[in-house]
Amino acid sequence: xxxxxxxxxxxxxGAKALGYCQIVKVHLDGCYRPSVxxxxxxxxxxxxxxxxxxxxxxxxxxxxxxxVETLKNQRASRHDELDAMYxxxxxxxxxxxxxxxxxxxxKTIIHGDAKLANFCFPGSGQGVAAVDFQYVGRGCGMKDVxxxxxxxxxxxxxxxxPSLLDxxxxxxxxxxxxxxxxxxxxxxxxxxxxxxxxxxxxLGWMPGHQKINRYTKQLTKEVLRKVxx
Numbered sequence: 001x002x003x004x005x006x007x008x009x010x011x012x013x014g015a016k017a018l019g020y021c022q023i024v025k026v027h028l029d030g031c032y033r034p035s036v037x038x039x040x041x042x043x044x045x046x047x048x049x050x051x052x053x054x055x056x057x058x059x060x061x062x063x064x065x066x067x068v069e070t071l072k073n074q075r076a077s078r079h080d081e082l083d084a085m086y087x088x089x090x091x092x093x094x095x096x097x098x099x100x101x102x103x104x105x106x107k108t109i110i111h112g113d114a115k116l117a118n119f120c121f122p123g124s125g126q127g128v129a130a131v132d133f134q135y136v137g138r139g140c141g142m143k144d145v146x147x148x149x150x151x152x153x154x155x156x157x158x159x160x161x162p163s164l165l166d167x168x169x170x171x172x173x174x175x176x177x178x179x180x181x182x183x184x185x186x187x188x189x190x191x192x193x194x195x196x197x198x199x200x201x202x203l204g205w206m207p208g209h210q211k212i213n214r215y216t217k218q219l220t221k222e223v224l225r226k227v228x229x
């Protein structure tokens with residue numbers, strides 16, 4: 001990106017620096033492909049954690065993820081962010097929640113950063129494409145589902161989530177082989193603590209994040225009661 005464009009973005013947004021990468025669509029001439037999507041990675045000279053504390057752990061982890069396309073999921077606990085959590089009960093249970101998610105019976109390939117901004121939709125609304133795959137790995141599919149559902153506005157979240165989960169499992173059932181014990185898969189995934197895992201991640205990464213809301217806090221309380229049993 002030209003420096004003049006970077007300066008405009010920084011000025012208009014009141015930001016100090018741009019992020020690590022940008023994704024651009026490049027149109028091609030004389031090629032069988034009309035265009036390609038390119039991910040351009042630029043490491044900043046100085047990296048600051050969005051939570052405000054000084055550490056290079058997150059920066060080094062980001063660099064490593066781009067270099068080797070790591071299979072480690074983004075929401076795995078990082079020591080500096082875990083230490084920053086103010087919810088002592090959730091902090092104490094973070095390891096157990098992570099163990100339960102990692103030891104689930106039914107695993108799939110997960111995107112690892114399934115926010116709405118990483119999905120592209122055509123004008124027709126038919127079909128979808130995904131980008132930003134540096135956190136792809138093997139794990140519980142509910143991690144991606146929870147991350148995506150968190151894009152819903154807080155006022156609509158509690159009302160819409162049950163029906164959207166029902167829709168998700170209906171579509172998933174139609175996509176898996178008949179040999180799959182789908183009833184067992186659905187039961188396990190619905191009981192998974194992925195929502196609290198995401199909530200825990202936000203509390204450490206950016207405690208004031210808008211996605212930390214009344215609904216996720218209530219689900220966290222329910223999960224913590226189960227963990228104590």
